[in-house]
Amino acid sequence: MTLVTDPTAPRIAIIGATGAVGSTLIELIEERDLRYRELYLVASSRSAGRRIPVGGQTHEVRSLEDFDFGLVDIAFFSAGTSVSRAWVPAAVAKGALVIDNTRAYRMDPDTPLVVPQINYAVLDRPPGSGVIANPNCSTIPLVRVLQPVERRWGIRQVVVSTYQAASGQGHQGIEELLEGTEVALRDPDADLPSERFSPPLAFNVVPFVDELQDSGFTLEEQKMVQESRKILGLPDLDVTATCVRVPVVNSHSEAVWVQTQEPVDRAELVGLLSRQTEVTVHDAENRAAFPTPLKAGHPDHVHVGRVRVSPHDPRGFWLWLVSDNLRVGAALNAVQIAEYALARGFLSGGVR
Template sequence: MTLVTDPSAPRIAIVGATGAVGGTLIDLIERRGLRYRAVELVASARSAGAELTVDGRSYPVHAVEDFDFSTVDLAFFSAGTEASEKWVPVATAAGAVVIDNTIAFRMDPDTPLVVPQVNAHELDRRPVSGVIANPNCSTIPLVRVLRGIEERWGVRQAVVSTYQAASGLGHPGVDELKESSRAALDHPGEEYPGKEFVPSLAFNVIPKIDRFLDTGFTLEEQKMLQESRKILGLPHLDVTTTCVRVPVVNGHSEAVWIECQAPVDRAELVEVIAALPEVTVHDRESPREFPTPATVKDPDRVHVGRIRVNPNNPRAFWLWVVADNLTIGAALNAIQIAEELIARGTL
């Protein structure tokens, strides 16, 4: 049990508790033994009154409109950008520190954007805004790998193609993928009236995530550039991305091409990546081994394979990266931020 009476343990709230990331947060609190002296579950009014279990105890879900944030020290927000824009200022004004899992505050200069394995030093002090931003689900595994490469060889450019799962849109995305796949099998040739994915994601790939910008890139692609620069502290880092939705239930993948400042030896590259915190290299022994969303066993680690140095340009190489977008890409990063805040006495 992680419910304690220790007054140094935080009182926590999970806003968006009934969603996919909220459920993963609850699971991780239990699995990692995050100590707390009170937990409050919060969601939209339509979910108020539901009951959820944390550490074997049943808790009611409160409507965010009625919740008193002065009763908590730390609030996890994962209820969507619109909810964060409206309610995070209410929470911080009441004295809570917020860990926000939306785009709402990521590029705010007074809000640190944190991946603990990369820039945990940002948590040494309480943020001016009262908010710590959780990065995009595809940015997190990318910067965790780029950190070690930048430190050893320097990064000139990264070109990334993502293969993002339906769970990136939460329970509605997963439900629609399953329903549209059944419909496509039962009624081939008929157009599925999708809401989350247009065109339908069933047996399809969609090279668009989030809205188009005037540049021709999507907001998801812009996020990966801006967020990587901020997290790594490299304002001129060159990252260009194509973000693609694929008919996978859970687990994002990335094909990453990186050009460094100096020639790279594959054996050393493998060891540098394998030494990074909570990273598994699958082709360390054999280049024929690789991770996939369906086969990785540990959702709490970043999985890397297909490590190939370009024979025509020894400064450049390819990686294949797989990470669970609900854990690594969202809830686990948020929990690890909370663990660092507690360890550093920042709350």
């Protein structure tokens, strides 16, 4: 992270700075040398006063309730949907460009929903709402592989099952999984903690992520459908999902079945996916190679394996995806959005 005095560099605020995604945002801004002239770490009143070292300096966490958004040019929101709904309008009213990592504005017609590698063109102009929405952590890796397939062969249907890690529920989700695992190892009959995950996640698989909808699908499953259609610009895309929580600390996985309009050649499919930015195909040469959440590889890549074209109908194939949900599925995408926006001069010189 690069602190500069250049008046064209942005003033940045991270709302939810002490959470799992907020902490990852800090790491990535530092790793990617994003220039800034002011940095404000903002969280709830419970976290206010904490001191966090960033770029060789110590920053005191400020209370959201008392924070003046007129001090910043870019505000990253990663503190939950209710917080974004309550505070994003205040940030926009003060002139900040908001990059929101919740579902609060994703389906707003005036708010672009952006995966820079896919629909960067929507960043050619500032958003009418003052907000750029960051997609769901499972949607991002999915659309990253679907777009080149759609362009080459056309897509008839997508069926996806997710295997989502505890970190999707933040630091508390990770802690609950680890605590439950420890308790269960000591006493298999003990009641396990279930505040973040119900039923308990330790030694379990829970096919239920987020709230149940009237359709019988969960909100997480609904988000994957709606967001994929919006990002890809395919309002009638036939996609359906089953979202499952698994006892993994970090990194989501997905099993994806794609039916295409035209027959698919495996070698061509592997080559096409391998050429995508920040995508690693593990079984290009060795079909027994595949990524796992424990050791996928580069944390900023979408990892692909188990590439299988159906022997019965070459217009269908399977993919296995793994990606770091805190980075690829959240913070990295948000930082890359900021990089694109800054490159296009959204902030018109920084000083206002």
